[in-house]
Amino acid sequence: DFLSALDEVKPAFGAAINTLEMCRLNGMLNCGTRHAHVLKTVKTFVEQVKKSKRTPLLTCLLEGPSGSGKTALAASIGIDSGFPFIKIVSAENMIGLQESTKCAMITKVFEDSYKSPLSIIILDDIERLLEFVSIGPRFSNVILQTILVLLKRIPPKGRKLLVIGTSSLEDKILESMTLLDTFNVDLNVPNLKPSEMKQVLEALDVFDPADVDNAVTALDEEISIKRLLMLIDMAAQAGGKGTHVHQKIELGYFFKCLQMINT
Amino acid sequence: DFLSALDEVKPAFGAAINTLEMCRLNGMLNCGTRHAHVLKTVKTFVEQVKKSKRTPLLTCLLEGPSGSGKTALAASIGIDSGFPFIKIVSAENMIGLQESTKCAMITKVFEDSYKSPLSIIILDDIERLLEFVSIGPRFSNVILQTILVLLKRIPPKGRKLLVIGTSSLEDKILESMTLLDTFNVDLNVPNLKPSEMKQVLEALDVFDPADVDNAVTALDEEISIKRLLMLIDMAAQAGGKGTHVHQKIELGYFFKCLQMINT
Amino acid sequence: DFLSALDEVKPAFGAAINTLEMCRLNGMLNCGTRHAHVLKTVKTFVEQVKKSKRTPLLTCLLEGPSGSGKTALAASIGIDSGFPFIKIVSAENMIGLQESTKCAMITKVFEDSYKSPLSIIILDDIERLLEFVSIGPRFSNVILQTILVLLKRIPPKGRKLLVIGTSSLEDKILESMTLLDTFNVDLNVPNLKPSEMKQVLEALDVFDPADVDNAVTALDEEISIKRLLMLIDMAAQAGGKGTHVHQKIELGYFFKCLQMINT
Amino acid sequence: DFLSALDEVKPAFGAAINTLEMCRLNGMLNCGTRHAHVLKTVKTFVEQVKKSKRTPLLTCLLEGPSGSGKTALAASIGIDSGFPFIKIVSAENMIGLQESTKCAMITKVFEDSYKSPLSIIILDDIERLLEFVSIGPRFSNVILQTILVLLKRIPPKGRKLLVIGTSSLEDKILESMTLLDTFNVDLNVPNLKPSEMKQVLEALDVFDPADVDNAVTALDEEISIKRLLMLIDMAAQAGGKGTHVHQKIELGYFFKCLQMINT
Amino acid sequence: DFLSALDEVKPAFGAAINTLEMCRLNGMLNCGTRHAHVLKTVKTFVEQVKKSKRTPLLTCLLEGPSGSGKTALAASIGIDSGFPFIKIVSAENMIGLQESTKCAMITKVFEDSYKSPLSIIILDDIERLLEFVSIGPRFSNVILQTILVLLKRIPPKGRKLLVIGTSSLEDKILESMTLLDTFNVDLNVPNLKPSEMKQVLEALDVFDPADVDNAVTALDEEISIKRLLMLIDMAAQAGGKGTHVHQKIELGYFFKCLQMINT
Amino acid sequence: DFLSALDEVKPAFGAAINTLEMCRLNGMLNCGTRHAHVLKTVKTFVEQVKKSKRTPLLTCLLEGPSGSGKTALAASIGIDSGFPFIKIVSAENMIGLQESTKCAMITKVFEDSYKSPLSIIILDDIERLLEFVSIGPRFSNVILQTILVLLKRIPPKGRKLLVIGTSSLEDKILESMTLLDTFNVDLNVPNLKPSEMKQVLEALDVFDPADVDNAVTALDEEISIKRLLMLIDMAAQAGGKGTHVHQKIELGYFFKCLQMINT
Ligand SMILES: Nc1ncnc2c1ncn2[C@@H]1O[C@H](COP(=O)(O)OP(=O)(O)OP(=O)(O)O)[C@@H](O)[C@H]1O
Ligand SMILES: Nc1ncnc2c1ncn2[C@@H]1O[C@H](COP(=O)(O)OP(=O)(O)OP(=O)(O)O)[C@@H](O)[C@H]1O
Ligand SMILES: Nc1ncnc2c1ncn2[C@@H]1O[C@H](COP(=O)(O)OP(=O)(O)OP(=O)(O)O)[C@@H](O)[C@H]1O
Ligand SMILES: Nc1ncnc2c1ncn2[C@@H]1O[C@H](COP(=O)(O)OP(=O)(O)OP(=O)(O)O)[C@@H](O)[C@H]1O
Ligand SMILES: Nc1ncnc2c1ncn2[C@@H]1O[C@H](COP(=O)(O)OP(=O)(O)OP(=O)(O)O)[C@@H](O)[C@H]1O
Ligand SMILES: Nc1ncnc2c1ncn2[C@@H]1O[C@H](COP(=O)(O)OP(=O)(O)OP(=O)(O)O)[C@@H](O)[C@H]1O
Ligand SMILES: [Mg+2]
Ligand SMILES: [Mg+2]
Ligand SMILES: [Mg+2]
Ligand SMILES: [Mg+2]
Ligand SMILES: [Mg+2]
Ligand SMILES: [Mg+2]
CATH class of the missing domain: 3.40.50.300 (P-loop containing nucleotide triphosphate hydrolases)
Incomplete structure (x- = not known):
């Protein structure tokens, strides 16, 4: 073998x-x-x-x-x-x-x-x-x-x-x-800091532009690109709308997801 | 093999x-x-x-x-x-x-x-x-x-x-x-705290409702669901009545069982 | 094998x-x-x-x-x-x-x-x-x-x-x-404390009842049942009388045995 | 094997x-x-x-x-x-x-x-x-x-x-x-202390009785029977007289031997 | 094998x-x-x-x-x-x-x-x-x-x-x-100190003589001959001119290379 | 095997x-x-x-x-x-x-x-x-x-x-x-101290008698016989005269050898 x-x-x-x-x-x-x-x-x-x-x-x-x-x-x-x-x-x-x-x-x-x-x-x-x-x-x-x-x-x-x-x-x-x-x-190769998270979120275009800053503020001082992408994907599945990827993520649900994985 | x-x-x-x-x-x-x-x-x-x-x-x-x-x-x-x-x-x-x-x-x-x-x-x-x-x-x-x-x-x-x-x-x-x-x-996944023990005991319906609070008070600040279920079962066998599961547990015997396993 | x-x-x-x-x-x-x-x-x-x-x-x-x-x-x-x-x-x-x-x-x-x-x-x-x-x-x-x-x-x-x-x-x-x-x-399962040693010695009936308290006092604060039984047996062999088990143990010889094994 | x-x-x-x-x-x-x-x-x-x-x-x-x-x-x-x-x-x-x-x-x-x-x-x-x-x-x-x-x-x-x-x-x-x-x-089973060394040396009868105390004094506070016997045997071989065991050991040569092995 | x-x-x-x-x-x-x-x-x-x-x-x-x-x-x-x-x-x-x-x-x-x-x-x-x-x-x-x-x-x-x-x-x-x-x-066999780096750089003749001192000053207090040679070679590849080895290294690009490998 | x-x-x-x-x-x-x-x-x-x-x-x-x-x-x-x-x-x-x-x-x-x-x-x-x-x-x-x-x-x-x-x-x-x-x-079995080095050097007869004390003084407080012999042999090869063992060692060259091996 x-x-x-x-x-x-x-x-x-x-x-x-x-x-x-x-x-x-x-x-x-x-x-x-x-x-x-x-x-x-x-x-x-x-x-x-x-x-x-x-x-x-x-x-x-x-x-x-x-x-x-x-x-x-x-x-x-x-x-x-x-x-x-x-x-x-x-x-x-x-x-x-x-x-x-x-x-x-x-x-x-x-x-x-x-x-x-x-x-x-x-x-x-x-x-x-x-x-x-x-x-x-x-x-x-x-x-x-x-x-x-x-x-x-x-x-x-x-x-x-x-x-x-x-x-x-x-x-x-x-x-x-x-x-x-x-x-x-x-x-x-570092984790993302807030300004970098913002760049990534804007590039992904998953939030209403008005929500991006609030989303970033809710995150830790530092997050890996891997964890950020997982979290976004989790929030994108909200309320059974998971398949309509182009719909924006609701901020309230994003916070809930964040809370679920940060226990 | x-x-x-x-x-x-x-x-x-x-x-x-x-x-x-x-x-x-x-x-x-x-x-x-x-x-x-x-x-x-x-x-x-x-x-x-x-x-x-x-x-x-x-x-x-x-x-x-x-x-x-x-x-x-x-x-x-x-x-x-x-x-x-x-x-x-x-x-x-x-x-x-x-x-x-x-x-x-x-x-x-x-x-x-x-x-x-x-x-x-x-x-x-x-x-x-x-x-x-x-x-x-x-x-x-x-x-x-x-x-x-x-x-x-x-x-x-x-x-x-x-x-x-x-x-x-x-x-x-x-x-x-x-x-x-x-x-x-x-x-x-935590152990049970008193309020949770109470919920479990009530759901099991093994004590006279008036006894539940006393039973909970006798327990430690924290107990695993596993140990709680074992203790209840132990107390439920008291005085040879073990097979009549629907009978309530006598509080005095419950305390004795608790004492036996806590030495 | x-x-x-x-x-x-x-x-x-x-x-x-x-x-x-x-x-x-x-x-x-x-x-x-x-x-x-x-x-x-x-x-x-x-x-x-x-x-x-x-x-x-x-x-x-x-x-x-x-x-x-x-x-x-x-x-x-x-x-x-x-x-x-x-x-x-x-x-x-x-x-x-x-x-x-x-x-x-x-x-x-x-x-x-x-x-x-x-x-x-x-x-x-x-x-x-x-x-x-x-x-x-x-x-x-x-x-x-x-x-x-x-x-x-x-x-x-x-x-x-x-x-x-x-x-x-x-x-x-x-x-x-x-x-x-x-x-x-x-x-x-603890070792014997003095009151428990006394119970054991009385049950064994190897000392003159008047000697039991003195025997217990000579022992340590704590002794295992195993060591106590060995010591009694050692003392019981004294002076070639070993086979007459029903004869009582002489306190003086008991103390000597105790001294021999406690060096 | x-x-x-x-x-x-x-x-x-x-x-x-x-x-x-x-x-x-x-x-x-x-x-x-x-x-x-x-x-x-x-x-x-x-x-x-x-x-x-x-x-x-x-x-x-x-x-x-x-x-x-x-x-x-x-x-x-x-x-x-x-x-x-x-x-x-x-x-x-x-x-x-x-x-x-x-x-x-x-x-x-x-x-x-x-x-x-x-x-x-x-x-x-x-x-x-x-x-x-x-x-x-x-x-x-x-x-x-x-x-x-x-x-x-x-x-x-x-x-x-x-x-x-x-x-x-x-x-x-x-x-x-x-x-x-x-x-x-x-x-x-302890090493020998001076009084015990003396007993051993006297029993061996290798020194002039007048020399025993001096020999003991020259030794350490404590010596093993094994080392004492080796030292005596070493001293007993002095000056080619090794085979005449019954001859006494000269104290001066004993001290020399002691010094040789204690460096 | x-x-x-x-x-x-x-x-x-x-x-x-x-x-x-x-x-x-x-x-x-x-x-x-x-x-x-x-x-x-x-x-x-x-x-x-x-x-x-x-x-x-x-x-x-x-x-x-x-x-x-x-x-x-x-x-x-x-x-x-x-x-x-x-x-x-x-x-x-x-x-x-x-x-x-x-x-x-x-x-x-x-x-x-x-x-x-x-x-x-x-x-x-x-x-x-x-x-x-x-x-x-x-x-x-x-x-x-x-x-x-x-x-x-x-x-x-x-x-x-x-x-x-x-x-x-x-x-x-x-x-x-x-x-x-x-x-x-x-x-x-030590690493190079500044005076020795200078000797090496001069022998290599890769800098304009006027630049050697500045190049040495930009380096650490101590560098291995191996790392120095790698850095020189890196800088020598600048702007696609890599193959013309005889051309001198531009000091600005040398500093950039230094910065790249010292992060 | x-x-x-x-x-x-x-x-x-x-x-x-x-x-x-x-x-x-x-x-x-x-x-x-x-x-x-x-x-x-x-x-x-x-x-x-x-x-x-x-x-x-x-x-x-x-x-x-x-x-x-x-x-x-x-x-x-x-x-x-x-x-x-x-x-x-x-x-x-x-x-x-x-x-x-x-x-x-x-x-x-x-x-x-x-x-x-x-x-x-x-x-x-x-x-x-x-x-x-x-x-x-x-x-x-x-x-x-x-x-x-x-x-x-x-x-x-x-x-x-x-x-x-x-x-x-x-x-x-x-x-x-x-x-x-x-x-x-x-x-x-100790290393040589200065007086012992002197004895060895004199026995070897490799220095001009007038040089022995200076040679010893140049050495450490303590040296092994092995290292001393190696050093002497190293110095004895000086200036291509290595094969003429009977020629004396020049003190200056001896010091140089000492310095070479003591870096
Ligand atoms: N620049 C990027 N743009 C988009 N996705 C990225 C980027 N970098 C990484 N990812 C994605 O993030 C995830 C983690 O990246 P990657 O596996 O490269 O990280 P890593 O540092 O190698 O992680 P690990 O320490 O677990 O090996 C992967 O799913 C990857 O596709
Ligand atoms: N929610 C529950 N309702 C009823 N019984 C439960 C519940 N949770 C666990 N139990 C019972 O409690 C016992 C212990 O549960 P379980 O084995 O899942 O715990 P665990 O945390 O995996 O324990 P371990 O650390 O030993 O692996 C089991 O007999 C299980 O059936
Ligand atoms: N209650 C008792 N009455 C009479 N003899 C006893 C009693 N308990 C123990 N012994 C005797 O004392 C000795 C030691 O007991 P036992 O081997 O059970 O002790 P143990 O705690 O298992 O010891 P270990 O730590 O060496 O395993 C045995 O010879 C046993 O027969
Ligand atoms: N009482 C004695 N009378 C004479 N010779 C003795 C006596 N005891 C010991 N020796 C001798 O002293 C030497 C050392 O004794 P022994 O080997 O019994 O010591 P040991 O404590 O077992 O040593 P080790 O720790 O090396 O096993 C032996 O040569 C033995 O014959
Ligand atoms: N005196 C020198 N002149 C030119 N190039 C040299 C010189 N010394 C070493 N080099 C080059 O520097 C590099 C590192 O040298 P070398 O491998 O001998 O170092 P080393 O101390 O053995 O390293 P390591 O600790 O990795 O084994 C090699 O590419 C070697 O050719
Ligand atoms: N008395 C002496 N006269 C001349 N040469 C000697 C003497 N003692 C040792 N040497 C030489 O010095 C060198 C070192 O001696 P030797 O190997 O006996 O030392 P060692 O203490 O056994 O060393 P190691 O700790 O390496 O085993 C050898 O070349 C030996 O021949
Ligand atoms: Mg990876
Ligand atoms: Mg489990
Ligand atoms: Mg056992
Ligand atoms: Mg032995
Ligand atoms: Mg190498
Ligand atoms: Mg050796």
Whole structure:
């Protein structure tokens, strides 16, 4: 089943893009200047890898709270790069596999990338790849060591590789694992602050314009894009009108939904 | 025996409902507004999953002290949902199995659910699924990681899934395991306070109405529905009259029973 | 040898009673009102399980210091219950077996009990079943989880089960293992205090009545029934008169024995 | 090799006595009243086991610093008891064996003893049987649990058993392992204090009587019988006269030896 | 696959040099007197091993922050030594192998070296060889012990060996592992300070001479040669002019790049 | 490979001596009175074992800082003893072997020694035999227990054994492992203090007599004989004159070498 496990991870090219597309299923909304800065920086790395003769390997880490949009960002960049090899390494395809099998799969993705002139590898949700839990703390050191070595191994002559990692781990933990030292650069993908929530709500056009400010005020100081989208969708189902998406959300019902999930 | 283990967990549809029915064997009494709020919120999620096109996956966690009625609540919602696929994942069917077998069984339930348009999975007593004990603390990280990944894996196109977890673990522990971050929402199912005990006792109609207040006063500030029902049943067996259930409980004997179990 | 291990634990009915009888080899002396209270409470549970239609499962824990008489109490209740299925689960029959075998044996006892309309299972010396030691602390989590699940699993329709556990573990430890939460009730079986020692010594009739008070005064504030009986027996062997049991114990020699074992 | 391991431990009767004799190779010197008190108490237990009908099992623990004479005491009592079954369980015969094999060997010794009407088992150097080390601390919990259960298992009808354990572990550790609670009695075998050293030196008759007090004064406040005997032997080899044992030790050379080993 | 693992590590001579060359791909720039001092010291050891009859084995450790140039230094010295046997032991060739296989591979390199009159072995990135992570901390003690023993084992008569280790571990950790005690000498390879950055930038000739001081001032007090080279390369790709390497870097764009990677 | 492992450790007699000789390759210099005291004490033990009828087993531990000359001392004593059986147990011959194999090898050396009337066993570098590392701390308890038991096991009648252990572990650690209690005596082998360095330098005759005091003053308060010899050899290679050993070392170059290794 080791071989079949590898099979699963070896999708045809189209499939890889499809997987990436799933990470930005609902399109990419403008989440404000902080997200935009991250996007621009990573795109500069895409260019540097493509053009420079002295930088065959660049690695950057997107870190931020759960649901802040890290995976969507990485997937977007991958799709837009136009690189011939783009692959996402995700725990979803490795459920229940043994550490050594997971290592072999991760290593294989890197070795496959060495055959392409230009590659992007997304190490998505590194804490899940590492089977990390803060009680202990525990994690797979075998997988961590594999990743640490792969992140520094120079591709063969003429091959170029950009690695984008994503993680919700605290900086202190990332540092203890020498992940901060090992990635060339780390970039923070934050939760939305009120002004950014407003931008998102306006772009979604789900409230009567007069209601947007009140809606934002009712929210916490900080919310993830993921939770905001779930809440909007919950409120949009109100009173059996769920299927008429174009109807606006009633503010009173929005507050009720907010109260239900904040108990 | 791995296959036979899977067999055991693959009951025909009717059987699944029977298992759920066993979780609310004695009917559902009104436990007050706090329980009602939880019930209403989860039922809203049932509707959201059913109707929304943007929310193929919703996950919520019922947490509260031992015996507070979490499993009964989850089972009730499952039965009433009318969804074609409802399954309870419980440690009772996995006694003595190895971690990897348990992971395979849990994963299989999720993969089976992906074949149904609308599904509910109850992860009952997550601490038992995880083999958790606070000395250490120790638990199966393999099972935890499996659950963490499954709780975030989007079902295939056109499939929708509501996951309801139940747990008596403290918030601090749930947070350390990133379970609070991973479930979309967590809801508290509390023990009964005096006014709620009164409602339950009145509904049961086991005391002379004049005795109910005295009975409640004799109880602690807080009691689980489970312990209250056991105590009532104990008192109802007094003096060999146990089989005449319709006879009222004598207050003096009720106090004696209370004293016996509170040493 | 797994099967033969199970064989050992599957004694014919008579054998089970014999094993129980061995736990109260020297008869049951009156150890005072505190022991009597425990006895009465557990006997009430026996009745509740027998008569109630709503309580198919009751579980209670006898906890107290080493040698305080917990096992003797549990065995006595079992013998006197007249239930068709009574079994004691004890580490003595599992020496050197592997965790998984022990789990299978414990589970088998519960599943056997589900075939009898009325059953009592004694989980004797839970710390030994769990292979507990406070250095670490260490214990078999596999066995603990098995016990935790079995203690909550409702027997099939029409079957009724009373589980009596015994343990010398501290409350803090029992709580950390959620054993206190999992047993319906826990009852304390204490060591003897002076007035209770006097009752025991008078019942044994080994001292000249005039000496009993002096003997009690020489003892510690608290002693287990086990240690008291050993000491009496030691003193009774004095001066080669060991076989003439009916002769009274000389107080001076009793004090010497006491001194010998208290260094 | 499991069977051959058991073979090694199954010495014919004579062999067992020979092994015991080796533990008191140099005869038994009078080490003062404290040692004598221990000896007398254990001999009382020997009598109690022999005569009493109510005490089929007695267990006592000799604990004290390294080299204080615990094993010699236990072996002496065993030899002098005249019991038909006497066996010493020692780590020396189990070097390099696996935990489970050691458990089987220990259990076998107990089960062999159940076939004899009167038996003594010496569990020598319990810390070595347990593979104990205070760093961690670490030890074999499997062996500990085996010993804890065996120390409480009542021999079959008509069989009687005295178990003597020896250990240099601190009380705190013994208590954490519930060994103090499990043995019926624990007795301290101390190092020699000056008056006792004097008794030993006089009995050995290796110094000019006028020198004994000076020799004792030069020693520490406390010394083990083992170290004292080694030092005497070292001094007795002085100046090539080693073989003439009857010649007295020169005090000056004794001091030099003392200085050599006390750096 | 053990054998094939060994095959991988047994490159023909030329291959070894190629691997070493890859460690100083971009040539060796003058990094200031501190780096020069390290270089000179290690070269003195090369001479001592070559000439002395009394020193068949010398071992030195290059330690310093991540990316400070340790591996490049070690590789340079190896290449320039002219010794017939030079090998680098690196985790890159051991990804996913088991501890015991890694030990065998490391041991084999030493034993191969014993066949050459003059050898250099580079133990590169000792923390990766040891699978070290500071959470725990965890590492392979089997590999550590192997290295500790090999670092002290005298080569056979007439054979001489210089071992150069590199590591980014903190001194405290190296000491806890007795690595500082075991290497004959440890030498610090530091990050660049401003005056050294200036030297490097001038040697690279990528800025207008008038801009160098401003560029240095914009940098942190301390930077690794690795990060400095990456930043320069990033800035050199500005405005699509990436391929014209000889064009100077615009200071404004250099500051923008700096800001991008320092978020 | 277990058997072949044993083969390796079973050198013919001459080979054993050769191994010992390698431990004092450069001859034995006079390192001052403290080393001399240790030498004399251990030689007294050699005599005691040889002559006494009451001491069939003596064990002593040489402990001191890394490189202080412990192994050279032990080897010297072994060679000079003239005993028919002398063997050194060293981690160098056990690289990469499993714990159980190492135990078997160590045990075999002891059992071989029991066949010789007079034997010396050197347990060299006990921390390496135990695979000790202070992070954790971790070590092989299986090997420790084996050594602890072997150090107390009396050889068969007529056989005599002296065991010399060496270790750089701190006293606190040695005590936690009961190694200090288990060895009959422990002796400290210290680093050189200035007066002792002077003795060594004068004996080596590598400086102009007028320079010795200045050389000593430049050194630390304390240095191991190992480091001093390495430094002298380094300085002796100066200016290409490395092969003319009889030429004196120039003080200026000596200071430069000192500075190189003390960074
Ligand atoms: N810019 C965006 N516009 C629209 N939707 C977005 C955007 N960013 C993220 N989302 C959506 O928000 C949800 C969460 O995003 P994503 O999974 O990328 O977050 P994450 O930081 O990777 O979360 P996690 O920490 O759980 O891995 C997804 O459903 C995603 O499609
Ligand atoms: N609303 C209710 N009306 C009547 N009986 C109830 C109600 N809620 C729970 N019970 C009964 O109380 C007992 C405990 O309920 P349940 O098992 O659901 O609690 P729980 O919180 O899941 O407990 P645990 O923490 O042990 O898993 C069960 O016998 C159940 O049938
Ligand atoms: N009421 C009693 N009358 C007479 N003997 C008793 C009584 N209770 C206990 N004993 C005797 O005292 C001894 C200890 O009792 P028992 O084994 O039941 O104690 P325990 O609390 O289970 O001890 P442990 O903690 O070691 O399991 C036994 O020999 C038992 O027969
Ligand atoms: N009373 C005695 N008279 C003469 N020799 C004795 C006496 N007691 C002990 N010895 C001798 O002293 C040495 C140490 O005694 P023993 O081995 O019994 O001590 P121990 O307390 O068991 O030591 P350890 O803690 O190492 O197990 C042995 O050589 C033994 O023969
Ligand atoms: N003196 C130098 N001149 C030019 N480039 C150098 C010099 N030293 C190092 N480099 C380059 O800097 C980068 C980092 O150097 P190197 O890998 O040797 O550092 P390191 O200290 O071994 O890093 P790590 O801690 O990651 O192992 C490499 O690309 C290397 O080629
Ligand atoms: N008295 C001496 N005269 C000359 N050389 C010596 C002397 N003692 C030790 N040496 C030399 O010093 C070096 C270190 O000595 P040795 O290996 O015995 O020290 P050690 O204390 O065993 O070290 P470690 O702690 O590393 O095991 C060896 O090369 C040895 O030959
Ligand atoms: Mg993500
Ligand atoms: Mg429940
Ligand atoms: Mg008991
Ligand atoms: Mg002993
Ligand atoms: Mg490096
Ligand atoms: Mg040494």
